[in-house]
Amino acid sequence: MKALYVTLSVIIVDQITKLIVKGISIPFLNIHLEGMSYGESINVIGDFFKITFVENPGLAFGIDVNDSAKLALSIFSLIASIGIFYYLYKSKHQKLVVRVALALILGGAIGNMIDRTFYGVIYGYAPIFYGRVVDFFNVDFFDFTILGRTYDRWPIFNIADASVTVGVILLVIFHSNVKEDLPEKETAVPEDKAKEYDELSTINLSVADVQDSNGKEN
Structure with missing residues (x-):
């Protein structure tokens, strides 16, 4: 499905962007990205928009949770991603805007799920499913x-977060006004039934002719 290209693009x-910010070293591929120091900021548009490297160990808005909740969140993200993928696959007749919205949500969910599932193992600080999500977009807000908790700036977020947010907004705006395009029911008579009808019609006409002839003779 073409909508899945949107999902794949979001994930990539x-x-x-997360690996550029955090940095990574893969010697056998000769890849060495230095990355940013934790908490480091780079001004993009003055104080209004910065790139700030932080990691989110728990829920949205930096809300921390215990280890059991982290594991549950990782597993829930996996199940939710499978569910969205299945629905997206089955909703081939949905309007394009709805499928794109679902694809954006799926891409964002998988993007952050990769962090939670594998980053702890890749960077050697936690077992599988206990990783931290890399965030870096830092925007001033009211x-x-x-x-x-009171915030004087919008909580730092990433591409995956933005993708989920845009997808949800699109669904809220368009899904209630969009009906699934279902194929029209077939009204044509099957070929075998048509032959039966023709034969019955011929028989009826023959009977009518015989009756008419008998009537004239009488």
Whole structure:
């Protein structure tokens, strides 16, 4: 499905940007990316927009959770990704905007799931499913409070987060107004049935002719 190209593009861009920010070394491929120091910031548009390297060990907005919740979150992300992929595969007749929205959500979910599942093992700081999500987009925003915490900047996020957000917004806007295009029901008479109807019609006409002839003779 073409919509899955959107998913694949999100995953690739998300992982490349994370590896550039965090850095990685693969000697046998002669790849060595230095990356940024943890907490380091690079101003892009003054203080309004920065690239800041942080890692999120838990939920959205940097909310930390215990190890059991981290494992549950990783497994839930895996199950949710499989579910979205299956629905996306089965919804071939959905409007393009809905399929793109689902593809964006799927790409974002898989992008962050890769961090949680494998980054701890790759970078040697945690077992599988206990990795931390790499975030780096740092945008100034109006003050707001969520779950008792007040923020003077938008919580630092990544490509995967942005992809999920855009996908959800598209679904909210368009899904309620979009009906699935279902193929029209076939109304044509099957060929074998048509032959039966022709034979019955011929018999009826013959009977009618005989009856008409008998009537005239009488």
